[in-house]
Amino acid sequence: QYNVIEALLQSxxxxxxxxxxxxxxxxxLIFRLVYDRAKCKAPIRRLxxxxxxxxxxxxxxxxxxxxxxxxxxxxxxxxxSEADWLVGINATRAYTIKYSKGAGVMSVGRVQTPVLKMxxxxxxxxxxxxxxxxxxxxxxVQHNANDSFxxxxxxxxxxxxxxxxxxxxxxxSIVNDLKQSxxxxxxxxxxxxxxxxxxxxxxxxxxxxxxxxxxxxxxDQTLKIAQxxxxxxxxxxxxxxxxxxxxxxxxxxxxxxxxQLSSHAPYAPFVTTITTQNYTVSKRLIDDxxxxxxxxxxxxxxxxxxxxxxxxxxxxxxxxxxxFLAAFYPHCVKDHTEIISQFxxxxxxxxxxxxxxxxxxxxxxxxxxxxxxxxKKDSEPQLPIVKKGDLITGKKAKVKKGQTKAPPLHTxxxxxxxxxxxxxxxxxxDLKQAIKECGLGTPATRAQILERLIQVxxxxxxxxxxxxxxxxxxxxxxxxxxxxxxxxxxxxWEKKLNDMAQNNYKRSDYMTEIKEFTEQIITDLKEAPDTxxxxxxxxxxxxxIEGCTGNIVETPKAxxxxxxxxxxxxxxxxxxxxxxxxTEAVVTELLKTGQTKKxxxxxxxxxxxxxxxxxxxxxxxxxxxxESLGKCPVCNNGDVVETPKAFSCSDWKTxxxxxxIWKTIAQRxxxxxxVKTLLKDGKTxxxxxFISRAGKEFSAVLELKEGKASFLF
Numbered sequence: 001q002y003n004v005i006e007a008l009l010q011s012x013x014x015x016x017x018x019x020x021x022x023x024x025x026x027x028x029l030i031f032r033l034v035y036d037r038a039k040c041k042a043p044i045r046r047l048x049x050x051x052x053x054x055x056x057x058x059x060x061x062x063x064x065x066x067x068x069x070x071x072x073x074x075x076x077x078x079x080x081s082e083a084d085w086l087v088g089i090n091a092t093r094a095y096t097i098k099y100s101k102g103a104g105v106m107s108v109g110r111v112q113t114p115v116l117k118m119x120x121x122x123x124x125x126x127x128x129x130x131x132x133x134x135x136x137x138x139x140x141v142q143h144n145a146n147d148s149f150x151x152x153x154x155x156x157x158x159x160x161x162x163x164x165x166x167x168x169x170x171x172x173s174i175v176n177d178l179k180q181s182x183x184x185x186x187x188x189x190x191x192x193x194x195x196x197x198x199x200x201x202x203x204x205x206x207x208x209x210x211x212x213x214x215x216x217x218x219x220d221q222t223l224k225i226a227q228x229x230x231x232x233x234x235x236x237x238x239x240x241x242x243x244x245x246x247x248x249x250x251x252x253x254x255x256x257x258x259x260q261l262s263s264h265a266p267y268a269p270f271v272t273t274i275t276t277q278n279y280t281v282s283k284r285l286i287d288d289x290x291x292x293x294x295x296x297x298x299x300x301x302x303x304x305x306x307x308x309x310x311x312x313x314x315x316x317x318x319x320x321x322x323x324f325l326a327a328f329y330p331h332c333v334k335d336h337t338e339i340i341s342q343f344x345x346x347x348x349x350x351x352x353x354x355x356x357x358x359x360x361x362x363x364x365x366x367x368x369x370x371x372x373x374x375x376k377k378d379s380e381p382q383l384p385i386v387k388k389g390d391l392i393t394g395k396k397a398k399v400k401k402g403q404t405k406a407p408p409l410h411t412x413x414x415x416x417x418x419x420x421x422x423x424x425x426x427x428x429x430d431l432k433q434a435i436k437e438c439g440l441g442t443p444a445t446r447a448q449i450l451e452r453l454i455q456v457x458x459x460x461x462x463x464x465x466x467x468x469x470x471x472x473x474x475x476x477x478x479x480x481x482x483x484x485x486x487x488x489x490x491x492x493w494e495k496k497l498n499d500m501a502q503n504n505y506k507r508s509d510y511m512t513e514i515k516e517f518t519e520q521i522i523t524d525l526k527e528a529p530d531t532x533x534x535x536x537x538x539x540x541x542x543x544x545i546e547g548c549t550g551n552i553v554e555t556p557k558a559x560x561x562x563x564x565x566x567x568x569x570x571x572x573x574x575x576x577x578x579x580x581x582x583t584e585a586v587v588t589e590l591l592k593t594g595q596t597k598k599x600x601x602x603x604x605x606x607x608x609x610x611x612x613x614x615x616x617x618x619x620x621x622x623x624x625x626x627e628s629l630g631k632c633p634v635c636n637n638g639d640v641v642e643t644p645k646a647f648s649c650s651d652w653k654t655x656x657x658x659x660x661i662w663k664t665i666a667q668r669x670x671x672x673x674x675v676k677t678l679l680k681d682g683k684t685x686x687x688x689x690f691i692s693r694a695g696k697e698f699s700a701v702l703e704l705k706e707g708k709a710s711f712l713f
Contacts, residue, residue: 422491
């Protein structure tokens with residue numbers, strides 16, 4: 001095929017060449033590479049269309065543009081390609097030679113590595129999260145004989161109006177205060193009307209995010225479906241767009257596109273409403289300045305036969321059509337009410353929202369009417385009509401116990417959003433648009449990047465989440481140059497490519513930066529120390545020793561620090577302790593909380609079974625046989641705890657502390673109550689039941705001297 005094209009390009013009969021590849025950066029690059037390889041000199045004209053219907057193609061050929069207008073776009077495309085190749089092939093070779101150790105290619109890339117870093121960071125925040133208990137106080141507020149509503153305590157003295165307590169006693173104290181003084185008054189009433197604008201139209205990333213959230217489609221799957229609706233069925237416009245806006249020249253065609261949807265039962269009622277109410281498209285969606293290569297994804301003028309679409313195509317088509325029709329509907333209007341109830345010094349808050357006008361949300365009533373499986377409906381109770389100063393009574397005050405939750409693992413939807421904003425957590429739509437030029441990758445390449453990370457075994461899909469493998473964590477831990485893992489810096493490079501496409505940045509300057517950066521990577525890696533870790537080693541968490549930068553990884557006999565050789569780190573958790581196998585779950589719990597719950601099945605050297613919890617102290621594991629009975633009177637650092645044969649210092653193994661009170665003295669059992677008395681008062685009252693070596697019973701006082709119990713007669 002290439003030979004045929006080359007012959008045509010080199011033919012003396014060829015007067016001009018029309019570039020009709022995809023109207024975007026990558027499409028431009030493909031054409032120019034073929035054109036240059038064939039050494040063609042014929043002038044270029046460019047076909048630039050966003051829809052593949054017959055009408056759009058004919059209109060496009062009527063307005064062909066000189067190819068020279070797209071030279072900056074070609075510079076941007078070629079620079080992106082060469083930069084990815086230079087950084088990727090050199091860094092990948094270097095890291096593979098240095099760190100692979102038989103685990104295959106250690107792939108490193110200008111965009112893929114920052115994305116992997118975000119997935120690894122989120123995973124570690126999730127797995128290393130320590131849940132904390134909190135308490136909330138609720139009360140039923142009786143307004144009059146018939147009206148009551150639920151209210152929640154909050155601290156009105158704090159700026160963020162904190163409504164959780166970390167102390168159960170404090171929460172119960174508030175409840176007791178309400179029981180003692182149940183009468184109160186409405187101290188503040190706030191009523192606001194909020195108007196929600198119709199959402200922006202779909203670009204590819206937002207379409208992929210919604211398809212993942214609602215139907216668990218992968219980014220790659222959604223792209224292929226949208227591409228089929230564009231190329232094969234010709235019912236959607238160009239999908240690989242980064243814009244969520246339309247241009248002014250398209251605006252006059254929009255009503256016609258709406259009317260074409262009236263023949264389809266799911267959309268006919270909405271089209272009728274738009275027509276009879278004379279609704280027009282939201283003005284904020286028409287903005288030439290926010291459309292570069294392509295406008296947002298919308299339907300084409302071709303009438304679709306829904307029966308010809310498969311199930312997946314129907315789902316994606318429906319998402320686009322509903323979003324398109326929603327753009328014509330008015331704002332959703334909601335009344336938001338906040339009531340502050342005052343009971344003495346305690347403030348309680350109640351909020352409620354009533355939707356007055358559905359507006360554009362009418363298009364999504366089928367989703368909002370049904371709570372998704374496993375989720376609660378996002379609704380607030382309707383509050384009664386009250387006035388400031390109204391008297392109220394608090395009833396059935398109660399404390400509710402809760403646990404803080406770990407940040408969720410990344411889904412494809414959330415990682416696509418993070419890629420779009422270069423890792424910045426932004427939800428407001430207009431701000432998202434402002435930072436788009438600094439995103440990671442492009443809408444066309446983001447799905448491919450995620451698939452690449454899965455292909456090289458850096459991440460896996462688990463249900464609808466993305467989880468790093470041991471290999472993925474390993475490469476992130478060994479990346480030495482911060483630019484390779486920084487979403488912000490990589491986003492700045494992406495912006496320079498976009499500036500280049502607008503003729504605002506020189507290709508030569510960009511490539512000089514990339515070459516210098518690549519050389520820095522290789523030079524820095526040459527100087528890096530070797531490591532004993534392997535890519536297939538599972539990382540359980542950061543080393544518990546303060547100041548150590550290593551991670552706890554599995555070795556043949558223990559779970560130890562990956563930096564044990566480089567930094568002489570002594571952190572270690574042996575795989576077998578007192579004839580008991582230490583599981584991965586135990587290791588994870590130790591690293592997360594510093595101490596396990598009680599574990600059964602340990603054995604002493606004499607073969608006696610005992611139970612104990614495990615505690616991490618200075619990177620080493622110690623047995624904890626019970627709760628602390630008090631501070632060690634000898635070293636003042638450790639705690640006095642129960643062991644199988646004595647009460648001794650918890651730090652005896654690491655510090656050699658010799659504090660010990662034997663469990664049996666002169667054939668008399670020494671209880672933990674006696675030990676507590678010794679630690680508190682230094683001696684006991686007279687104790688009976690001791691038996692001498694001659695077999696005679698006697699009574700005596702026990703005294704604590706230099707960490708040991710002795711008789712005081």
